[in-house]
Amino acid sequence: MTTTTMQTVQVYQVFIKATPEAIWDAITKPEFTERYFYKARIENSSDGHRSRGPDGSVWADEPTYEFDPPRRLVHGWRSLYDPDLAGEEPSRVTWEIEPQEGGYCLLTVTHDQLDGAPKTAESVAGVGWMMVLSGLKTLLETGEALVP
Amino acid sequence: MCPRVDDDRVFKALADPTRRHLLDRLFQRDGRTLTDLESELQMTRFGVMKHLRVLEDAGLVVTRRSGREKLHFLNPVPIRLIHDRWIDKYTERHVSALADLKTALEEESS
Numbered sequence: 001m002t003t004t005t006m007q008t009v010q011v012y013q014v015f016i017k018a019t020p021e022a023i024w025d026a027i028t029k030p031e032f033t034e035r036y037f038y039k040a041r042i043e044n045s046s047d048g049h050r051s052r053g054p055d056g057s058v059w060a061d062e063p064t065y066e067f068d069p070p071r072r073l074v075h076g077w078r079s080l081y082d083p084d085l086a087g088e089e090p091s092r093v094t095w096e097i098e099p100q101e102g103g104y105c106l107l108t109v110t111h112d113q114l115d116g117a118p119k120t121a122e123s124v125a126g127v128g129w130m131m132v133l134s135g136l137k138t139l140l141e142t143g144e145a146l147v148p
Numbered sequence: 149m150c151p152r153v154d155d156d157r158v159f160k161a162l163a164d165p166t167r168r169h170l171l172d173r174l175f176q177r178d179g180r181t182l183t184d185l186e187s188e189l190q191m192t193r194f195g196v197m198k199h200l201r202v203l204e205d206a207g208l209v210v211t212r213r214s215g216r217e218k219l220h221f222l223n224p225v226p227i228r229l230i231h232d233r234w235i236d237k238y239t240e241r242h243v244s245a246l247a248d249l250k251t252a253l254e255e256e257s258s
């Protein structure tokens with residue numbers, strides 16, 4: 001397998017059959033994120049981006065730069081669960097939700113400003129974000145995990 | 149355009165060596181320009197653009213503007229979804245069929 005060089009900008013997209021509001025809830029509320037985001041309980045608000053592991057330990061605590069429900073969310077990213085990653089500079093994650101025809105939305109996740117975080121870039125590249133987005137799509141579209 | 153939720157576009161996009169080569173180039177290093185992507189191909193700029201368009205329509209390549217440049221990014225999510233939908237299903241059955249065969253053969257020999 002070819003080794004990847006550092007990707008300082010990463011872009012991921014997925015179509016999801018759900019309303020912008022449902023997608024917004026799924027990416028901002030811990031009771032949803034723990035079902036598809038490596039069991040992390042993530043809370044995104046205008047105050048910040050906070051993530052906790054299943055054992056309650058703090059996995060992330062970064063500022064929110066933009067909070068525009070249910071369209072656009074921009075927050076800092078630094079993984080605290082691994083000392084190597086925690087030692088790197090913070091990067092940035094942008095979530096964009098664009099309604100499409102037929103009840104679909106296009107969700108775009110851009111992870112950038114990774115120049116000072118090569119290990120983080122490596123750890124989230126490819127499978128990292130891919131699993132999150134395919135898990136999010138499954139959660140929202142099958143509905144079975146969606147309880148009020 | 150209707151959301152590209154159908155697998156057909158992804159399979160069609162992958163069914164071409166030039167397009168797979170382009171994806172491999174982006175896998176090695178993401179965020180490339182058209183000029184960069186066409187450099188290793190014996191093909192006109194227009195030809196490469198057509199292939200990139202097919203990859204974009206399948207959602208496998210996403211473009212972003214950066215100043216005057218248009219950068220191409222690999223989006224692996226559709227391949228993951230194909231994997232979840234198709235590959236998992238058949239490899240699972242394959243594995244369980246082998247397990248059944250093993251059980252049957254062992255019962256026979258005992």
